[in-house]
Amino acid sequence: MQRSTRIISVVTPVHPPSIPFLTAAYAALRDQRLPAGWQWRWLVQEDGQTGAVAAALPDDPRISTGTNRPGGPGVTRTMALSRVDGPLVKVLDADDRLTADALARDIAVLAADPTIGWTTARALDLAPDGSTSAVATDPAPGRLTAGTVHRHWQANAHQLPVHPATLCIRTDLLFALGGWMALPASEDTGLLLAADAVRDGYFIGEAGLLYRRWAGQVTSQQAHWSPIERANRTQVIEARVAALRRSWTRTDAAPTPVLAATSYDLDELGPL
Structure with a gap:
């Protein structure tokens, strides 16, 4: 697949209860300042085939919508990758x-x-009243050597030190890892730990995300915390990490050459 060299593809799965929040998500994305020559593309994918998601979005050529049979967030995220650039x-x-x-x-x-x-990046919890609060487990900003996130996860009752909802990943690495896991939940944790198993990462100390807390979110539902299902999800994630660590070398899934060979001066953006 021939890809543009200065596009960051933003992937958003949507289920019906979260449609009302798309306006706020779009406003924050629209206002992003990028380095000279860079653009974003918003790949919005409905977990279903009602068409309600596309109807709720503004007319912006940078937005690409799609639908799929209901399959949960992992399937929906991965289906959006058919339009990645x-x-x-x-x-x-x-x-x-x-x-x-x-x-x-x-x-x-x-x-x-x-x-x-x-x-x-650092994430702030966003409460229904608009207030924010920090997550206490943030590591020090900087490089995270491969395996760092997994070791913390194992040692801290399967709690991550960084927030998977803030992930940005090289496209080739994402495809090499098979996209998101086909799990009913924790698919983002599974991808983050897979990436951590084979490549160094980086934690950005500035807040990069407002993580909304509300009654309808998937992680607040009782089924999400079923001990049996959670144990099974954890077992599958652990097996994937172990297999990757056995079979992968640090030279696998090399970064996109154009991106790796180019330095971008963010002074063009003004103070960050």
Whole structure:
């Protein structure tokens, strides 16, 4: 697949309860400042085939919509990849909002260092009253050597030190890992830990995401916390990580050459 060299594809799966939040998600994406020559594309994918998601979005040529049979967030995210363009993929859930210049910070890290395969950033919980609160487990900003996230996950009752909803990953690495896991939940955790198993990452200390807390979100549902299902999801994720660590070398899934060989001056954006 021939890809544009300066496009960051933002992937958003949508289920019906989260449709009302798309307006806020779009406003924050629309206001992102990017380095000269860079563009974003918003790949919005409905987990279903009602057409309601496309009808709720503004007329913007940078938005690409699609539908699929109901299959959950992992299937829906991966189906959106049929329209991906550019060397980077950014995760954005429908009910969340990017902070100012979040995409520019992701691009800056990944353009500057070809040995880094993915980034995450600080996330702030967004309460229904509009207030925000910090997540206490953030690591120090900087490089996360491959395996760092997994070791923390194992040692801390399967709690991640970074937020998977802030992930930005090289497109070739994402495809090499098979996209998101076909799990009913934790598909984003599975992808993050797979990336961490084979490539160094980077944690950005500035807040990159407002993570909305509300009653309708998938992670607040009782089924999400079923002990049996959660144990099974964890077992599958652990098996994938172990298999990748056995079979992958650090030279596999090399970064896109144009991105790796190019440095972008973010001074053109003004102060970040």
